[in-house]
Amino acid sequence: xxxxxxxxxxxxxxxxxxxxxxxxxxxxxxxxxxxxxxxxxxxxxxxxxxxxxxxxxxxxxxxxxxxxxxxxxxxxxxxxxxxxxxxxxxxxxxxxxxxxxxxxxxxxxxxxxxxxxxxxxxxxxxxxxxxxxxxxxxxxxxxxxxxxxxxxxxxxxxxxxxxxxxxxxxxxxxxxxxxxxxxxxxxxxxx
Numbered sequence: 407x408x409x410x411x412x413x414x415x416x417x418x419x420x421x422x423x424x425x426x427x428x429x430x431x432x433x434x435x436x437x438x439x440x441x442x443x444x445x446x447x448x449x450x451x452x453x454x455x456x457x458x459x460x461x462x463x464x465x466x467x468x469x470x471x472x473x474x475x476x477x478x479x480x481x482x483x484x485x486x487x488x489x490x491x492x493x494x495x496x497x498x499x500x501x502x503x504x505x506x507x508x509x510x511x512x513x514x515x516x517x518x519x520x521x522x523x524x525x526x527x528x529x530x531x532x533x534x535x536x537x538x539x540x541x542x543x544x545x546x547x548x549x550x551x552x553x554x555x556x557x558x559x560x561x562x563x564x565x566x567x568x569x570x571x572x573x574x575x576x577x578x579x580x581x582x583x584x585x586x587x588x589x590x591x592x593x594x595x596x597x
Contacts, residue, residue, distance in 0.1 A: 410500075414464060417493060424489075483593065484549045484560070491551060496528055529553075532582060539581050540574060546595040550578075556587045566592040 491586040505511050527553040536559070540548035546562040558580055563570055571590040578588045 407483045417489065420489065424486060428482065460477070484562075486549055487549055487560075488553075495530070499523055499526055536578060536581060540577060543577060545574075552585075555583045555585065556589070557582070558589050558591075560591045560593060562593045564595050566594060 448531050502519040502523045507521075510518075511519070533550040533552055535552040536552075536557075537548045539557070540550070540561060546564070548562070549560040551558040559574055559578060561570075561574055570592055574590045574592075575588045579586060
């Protein structure tokens with residue numbers, strides 16, 4: 407098992423590499439934007455659609471939960487999200503491990519912390535199963551995030567249509583019983 411410091415160092419180094427590549431490959435006009443209002447976000451999204459029509463490299467513009475705008479190229483999107491998800495889950499598991507190891511925590515609190523750690527591990531395992539299953543059905547790449555009873559799926563597909571999204575929802579529902587709240591986002595494949 408890797409030490410926490412080693413994992414942290416590798417995570418930070420990979421983040422620096424991803425950000426460096428992103429900064430180098432980002433067009434100059436986008437580099438100057440630090441924060442955007444709602445109208446500016448709409449303009450950027452429209453500009454990204456126009457660039458896609460013109461055959462330029464596609465840039466996906468996203469808004470994070472805290473309201474900040476994050477732009478990631480389509481090829482780096484899945485790797486970046488996976489790293490962020492893994493980091494947040496590792497931090498959550500560390501805090502839960504602290505509760506389990508705490509002398510002040512009650513037996514019920516320790517049990518709840520263990521249950522939550524098991525739920526995180528189960529979600530990770532199910533995500534990996536679903537990603538492999540979706541890719542085995544002819545899709546270039548898949549990113550699955552399970553949050554309780556909700557499943558968010560982002561898939562790189564050659565064609566983007568409602569029928570493709572419905573097909574993926576059916577795949578997820580057939581593989582994971584009880585997961586009825588499935589949201590699918592299709593990203594165009596570069597291949």
